[in-house]
Amino acid sequence: xxxxxxxxxxxxxxxxxxxxxxxxxxxxxxxxxxxxxxxxxxxxxxxxxxxxxxxxxxxxxxxxxxxxxxxxxxxxxxxxxxxxxxxxxxxxxxxxxxxxxxxxxxxxxxxxxxxxxxxxxxxxxxxxxxxxxxxxxxxxxxxxxxxxxxxxxxxxxxxxxxxxxxxxxxxxxxxxxxxxxxxxxxxxxxxxxxxxxxxxxxxxxxxxxxxxxxxxxxxxxxxxxxxxxxxxxxxxxxxxxxxxxxxxxxxxxxxxxxxxxxxxxxxxxxxxxxxxxxxxxxxxxxxxxxxxxxxxxxxxxxxxxxxxxxxxxxxxxxxxxxxxxxxxxxxxxxxxxxxxxxxxxxxxxxxxxxxxxxxxxxxxxxxxxxxxxxxxxxxxxxxxxxxxxxxxxxxxxxxxxxxxxxxxxxxxxxxxxxxxxxxxxxxxxxxxxxxxxxxxxxxxxxxxxxxxxxxxxxx
Amino acid sequence: xxxxxxxxxxxxxxxxxxxxxxxxxxxxxxxxxxxxxxxxxxxxxxxxxxxxxxxxxxxxxxxxxxxxxxxxxxxxxxxxxxxxxxxxxxxxxxxxxxxxxxxxxxxxxxxxxxxxxxxxxxxxxxxxxxxxxxxxxxxxxxxxxxxxxxxxxxxxxxxxxxxxxxxxxxxxxxxxxxxxxxxxxxxxxxxxxxxxxxxxxxxxxxxxxxxxxxxxxxxxxxxxxxxxxxxxxxxxxxxxxxxxxxxxxxxxxxxxxxxxxxxxxxxxxxxxxxxxx
Ligand SMILES: Cc1cc2nc3c(=O)[nH]c(=O)nc-3n(C[C@H](O)[C@H](O)[C@H](O)COP(=O)(O)OP(=O)(O)OC[C@H]3O[C@@H](n4cnc5c(N)ncnc54)[C@H](O)[C@@H]3O)c2cc1C
Ligand SMILES: Cc1cc2nc3c(=O)[nH]c(=O)nc-3n(C[C@H](O)[C@H](O)[C@H](O)COP(=O)(O)OP(=O)(O)OC[C@H]3O[C@@H](n4cnc5c(N)ncnc54)[C@H](O)[C@@H]3O)c2cc1C
Ligand code: SF4
Ligand code: FES
Numbered sequence: 001x002x003x004x005x006x007x008x009x010x011x012x013x014x015x016x017x018x019x020x021x022x023x024x025x026x027x028x029x030x031x032x033x034x035x036x037x038x039x040x041x042x043x044x045x046x047x048x049x050x051x052x053x054x055x056x057x058x059x060x061x062x063x064x065x066x067x068x069x070x071x072x073x074x075x076x077x078x079x080x081x082x083x084x085x086x087x088x089x090x091x092x093x094x095x096x097x098x099x100x101x102x103x104x105x106x107x108x109x110x111x112x113x114x115x116x117x118x119x120x121x122x123x124x125x126x127x128x129x130x131x132x133x134x135x136x137x138x139x140x141x142x143x144x145x146x147x148x149x150x151x152x153x154x155x156x157x158x159x160x161x162x163x164x165x166x167x168x169x170x171x172x173x174x175x176x177x178x179x180x181x182x183x184x185x186x187x188x189x190x191x192x193x194x195x196x197x198x199x200x201x202x203x204x205x206x207x208x209x210x211x212x213x214x215x216x217x218x219x220x221x222x223x224x225x226x227x228x229x230x231x232x233x234x235x236x237x238x239x240x241x242x243x244x245x246x247x248x249x250x251x252x253x254x255x256x257x258x259x260x261x262x263x264x265x266x267x268x269x270x271x272x273x274x275x276x277x278x279x280x281x282x283x284x285x286x287x288x289x290x291x292x293x294x295x296x297x298x299x300x301x302x303x304x305x306x307x308x309x310x311x312x313x314x315x316x317x318x319x320x321x322x323x324x325x326x327x328x329x330x331x332x333x334x335x336x337x338x339x340x341x342x343x344x345x346x347x348x349x350x351x352x353x354x355x356x357x358x359x360x361x362x363x364x365x366x367x368x369x370x371x372x373x374x375x376x377x378x379x380x381x382x383x384x385x386x387x388x389x390x391x392x393x394x395x396x397x398x399x400x401x402x403x404x405x406x407x408x409x410x411x412x413x414x415x416x417x418x419x420x421x422x423x424x425x426x427x428x429x430x431x432x433x434x435x436x437x438x439x440x441x442x443x444x445x446x447x448x449x450x451x452x453x454x455x456x457x458x459x
Numbered sequence: 460x461x462x463x464x465x466x467x468x469x470x471x472x473x474x475x476x477x478x479x480x481x482x483x484x485x486x487x488x489x490x491x492x493x494x495x496x497x498x499x500x501x502x503x504x505x506x507x508x509x510x511x512x513x514x515x516x517x518x519x520x521x522x523x524x525x526x527x528x529x530x531x532x533x534x535x536x537x538x539x540x541x542x543x544x545x546x547x548x549x550x551x552x553x554x555x556x557x558x559x560x561x562x563x564x565x566x567x568x569x570x571x572x573x574x575x576x577x578x579x580x581x582x583x584x585x586x587x588x589x590x591x592x593x594x595x596x597x598x599x600x601x602x603x604x605x606x607x608x609x610x611x612x613x614x615x616x617x618x619x620x621x622x623x624x625x626x627x628x629x630x631x632x633x634x635x636x637x638x639x640x641x642x643x644x645x646x647x648x649x650x651x652x653x654x655x656x657x658x659x660x661x662x663x664x665x666x667x668x669x670x671x672x673x674x675x676x677x678x679x680x681x682x683x684x685x686x687x688x689x690x691x692x693x694x695x696x697x698x699x700x701x702x703x704x705x706x707x708x709x710x711x712x713x714x715x716x717x718x719x720x721x722x723x724x725x726x727x728x729x730x731x732x733x734x735x736x
Contacts, residue, residue: 168675170496170541207543209675213486233677237689244684244708246715253678261502261672267726270502270526271672272719346711393676395694 005103006110007036014326018296021182021264024323025089033120037066040112043102048114051100053443056080058097058114065121074126077118082154082197083147083442085189086176088119090286091439092317125192130200133160138456141166141223143210146174147438148229148429150197151445152452157200159453166208166219169260172197174231175430176438178260179252181290183297184320187259211399225424225452228400228411229445232390232430238282242340245348247274251281251291251387258294276383277301280351282337283387284314285435289324291385296327303329304381308336308356313366334358334369338376340384351379390435403427410434418448426452460538464515466531470597472522473565474531477515478539484511486545489552489572490666490698493518493544494674495530501540502526505671505693507569508545516542519568519597525723546674547697550664552576555638557583559631560606561624561652563644564590567597569666570643577641578605585631586610589624589644593617625651632659639664642701646710653701665701667692669712683709 010026011017017024028036040062048058057076064073077084091097093115098104104111138161142149145167153163171177173190198204208214210230219226235250237243254273257263261271275298281291284307292303305324307314310333314321325331339352355375358367392409404412404421411420411427418426428444430436464477483493492507493516504526506518522531533539550573558577562570567588578584586606590596591614602609610627611619620627624644631637632655640663642652649665656663669681669692676694683690686703690696 168543169673170543207541209543209546212546212675213483213544233675235677235679237679237682239689243689244682244705244712246712250679253672253680256672256678266719267723269500270529270723272716272723274715274719346708395676 003110004108005039006113007032007039007116009113009116011323014328017183018327021297023186024183025319027123028116028120033117034066034068036113037062037117039103040066041102047100047102048097048112051097053096053437053439054080054446056097056118061121062112062114062117065117070121070124071126071128073121074124075128077121078128081118081442082151083193083438084118085122086147086185086193087439087442088115088117088122089185089189090180090317091115092437094318096439130158130196132158132200135162136160136456138162138225139164139223140225140227140452140456141219142227142229143219144168144174144229144231144429144431145172145194145204146229146231146429146441147176148231148431148441148445149174149227150194151442152227152229152426152428152449153202154197154200155446155449156452157197157202161453161456162201162203164203164205164223166205166210166214168207168209168230170206171260172204172206178256179287179290181255181259181294182264183293184290209395209399211395216400216403220422220424224456225426227418227445227448227452228403228420228425228427228431229429229441230393230396230431232410232435233393234391235386236389236391237386238337238388240337240339242342242348245340245342246346247276247348247383248340249274249383249385251283251287251385252390254291254385255287255294258298264294264298273298274383275299278304278381279383279385280304280306280337280379280381281385281387282306283389284309284316285387285389286316286320288387289316289320291387292329293320293324293327295383295385296329300383304332304379305329306332306335306337306351306353306379308334308369309366310334310358332379336369336371337379337384341378347382348384349380349382351381351384353377353379390430392431396431408434416447417451418444419451424455460540461542463533463535463537463539465535466533469519470595472531473519473595473597474522475517475519476530476533477517478542479514480516480542481514483508483516483542483544484513487511487516488545488549489576490550491545491547492569492674492697493542494546494671495539495543496541497526497529497533498540501529503672503674504530505546505668505674507666509568509571516544519565521565524720525727528724528727543674547693548695550576550641550698552580554581557585557635557637558639558641559585559587559628559637561587561628561640561642561644561648562589563624563642563648564595565597566644566648566666567602570641571598571601573641573643574602575605583607585635585637587612587624587627587631589613589627589648591615623651624648625655628652628655637661641665646706646713649701650704650706650710653704653706657702663701664698665704666697667699667704667709668697669709670716683712
């Protein structure tokens with residue numbers, strides 16, 4: 001993805017950054033932002049807006065920005081997106097707004113750097129008055145303080161609804177705090193955004209696992225409506241022989257230790273994290289890139305990403321993949337581990353793998369990898385991180401027994417409204433779609449908030 | 460924030476601590492645990508709920524590393540940043556007939572609510588409490604009202620039978636028919652009790668205490684192979700049929716962070732000026 005006309009964003013040098021957890025992408029200066037904003041053609045039909053899952057008025061905020069009306073730009077941006085500083089950093093823009101930008105569709109052209117501009121405006125941190133309407137005397141419980149839950153909470157609070165958020169962990173943000181690392185999304189940005197939600201009068205109850213420490217039924221009777229935004233947090237393992245050997249971790253464990261529990265600052269922080277010399281990270285999504293780059297920063301000599309399909313099918317955000325490669329991480333495509341081998345202390349010492357080739361497209365539209373015969377080989381590794389996806393949390397079935405699930409074990413909810421089989425229960429985000437993106441979770445939150453308001457008005 | 464109500468040293472390096480908590484007493488059942496985070500820098504520490512009273516919860520802690528030493532040093536009036544619980548599935552308590560409850564070391568504490576519930580459900584409860592030596596044997600008097608018979612074992616013979624809990628279990632099994640066994644203690648102890656239970660064809664519940672992080676099924680750190688399936692102890696357990704647990708693998712997993720734990724403890728001792736170890 002060589003960028004020709006797009007204004008480059010300054011980045012920490014790869015050698016410097018693999019020794020620390022500082023943010024890699026440094027953001028635009030005012031000059032750079034104005035230069036990039038000037039490239040926008042202000043298209044009448046606004047193709048970029050159609051590419052944005054929450055329909056941000058992109059030409060609008062860019063226009064205000066280039067006319068140096070920063071506050072107006074902020075108001076436009078925040079009108080559609082409660083977490084612009086987050087989205088500017090983590091959205092897969094190349095698949096969304098920027099994929100539709102007219103400038104990127106002409107041969108050899110680059111789309112306007114919409115994400116970087118969004119980040120620039122958000123990072124100005126211009127305070128805007130959040131107009132909170134007078135109380136409507138309705139109570140809503142939001143379960144989970146990830147992007148979906150936070151969005152529902154903010155949108156309802158604005159309308160005068162009294163909102164209580166129940167969160168399992170000791171802090172708000174969901175994947176934004178326990179999954180995505182500091183070098184990509186500084187935690188201070190998340191806490192600023194959460195502070196914004198708190199200031200709207202939303203109450204947070206931390207350390208509460210609904211379905212375990214608080215019965216779901218209790219919320220049903222105590223609140224006028226309930227929103228479930230509990231994400232897809234349970235790690236999947238490939239389940240190949242040797243999975244329980246030592247030094248084999250789920251990406252969730254590895255990243256939770258590092259991000260939520262700050263193990264990268266061990267022993268100042270008490271929670272430890274393992275790091276070895278030759279680390280294999282299985283998968284090729286955002287989670288894989290994050291785990292691999294984190295392992296590198298913790299001091300692993302060699303980090304290998306092992307992926308069963310080819311570079312083209314890789315689901316990770318493009319920029320993160322490039323960053324990973326710049327940081328010296330090695331990619332092994334069309335490779336599938338089939339067994340872990342351990343020593344007498346049960347520490348993993350190698351991985352038996354096979355080579356794959358791509359066959360016919362499968363249900364996801366991507367070509368299905370099939371095993372190449374007699375291609376078995378062994379890769380020496382002393383630590384493995386599996387990042388092959390997450391499933392709905394294990395407490396879901398037991399904790400929310402009457403909520404209808406779909407065939408993937410996620411909550412069955414209407415796409416437009418988030419409505420479930422209960423009239424007063426709504427759901428959205430990863431718990432409905434399976435692991436997806438921050439902006440899609442927010443979009444679902446927005447739609448649910450609207451539907452909840454309609455429900456409350458009629459109830 | 461949760462206040463520390465009282466702390467008491469009940470054996471060397473072992474503390475009995477009551478904490479304030481608004482509603483855990485309304486929900487906690489025998490066999491469940493909580494996770495506590497002392498302060499901003501602290502680990503999430505899983506601890507079994509020993510008992511509750513209105514607005515408070517009791518834990519018994521054996522100091523073995525940095526986190527537990529830090530925790531054992533709290534004083535009444537101090538605050539704990541976070542407590543989440545009850546977690547895990549409650550023990551399956553019913554009227555079974557004769558049951559044998561076996562506790563080893565600090566594992567005696569988590570056994571207490573189960574023994575009491577089994578007695579209150581109308582079982583004949585035979586207890587075996589084991590420790591390395593007499594001074595380390597905790598909660599004996601508290602157990603007495605809920606046991607029909609009590610065996611004590613110590614490794615050095617300073618009280619009761621000399622040897623480990625399986626010696627006493629053998630005696631019990633010679634004397635009477637036992638329907639169920641509950642065993643909580645060091646993994647090695649649970650392993651040998653489970654083996655004996657398997658030989659005698661008795662279901663043996665054990666409470667697994669692998670390394671945990673979140674305690675809510677979101678990381679897989681606590682995974683163990685039970686009956687050829689991978690289970691997460693925090694959400695599928697913590698109690699499992701000990702006869703089906705793949706013990707040797709689990710015991711090795713328990714030592715995964717040994718080097719880091721040692722470093723944390725050494726630094727902590729230095730920080731405390733050499734005291735505490
Ligand atoms: C490592 C990693 C990197 C990623 N990178 C990107 C990226 O670059 N770009 C992007 O767009 N997306 C990325 N994603 C995906 C994105 O983060 C998720 O799609 C998004 O966070 C989903 O939001 P959510 O609100 O549905 O759930 P979550 O963010 O998962 O939040 C759910 C919250 O609910 C809480 N909870 C769970 N169960 C309960 C319960 N029973 N009671 C109370 N609370 C509960 C959880 O603790 C959590 O805080 C990444 C994901 C991971 C894991
Ligand atoms: C469900 C459950 C219930 C428990 N109940 C009690 C109890 O009632 N009383 C009590 O004294 N202890 C209990 N424990 C054990 C207690 O949590 C550990 O002793 C403590 O976390 C060790 O931390 P440390 O820093 O002091 O020791 P470290 O030096 O870190 O470790 C010492 C040993 O403790 C184990 N351990 C380390 N970290 C963890 C962790 N995060 N989770 C579990 N085990 C760990 C490891 O085997 C390690 O080798 C329980 C554990 C579990 C999982
Ligand atoms: S498509 Fe590109 S050029 Fe057109 S309005 Fe959107 S950002 Fe501007
Ligand atoms: S402790 Fe994380 S899944 Fe059990």
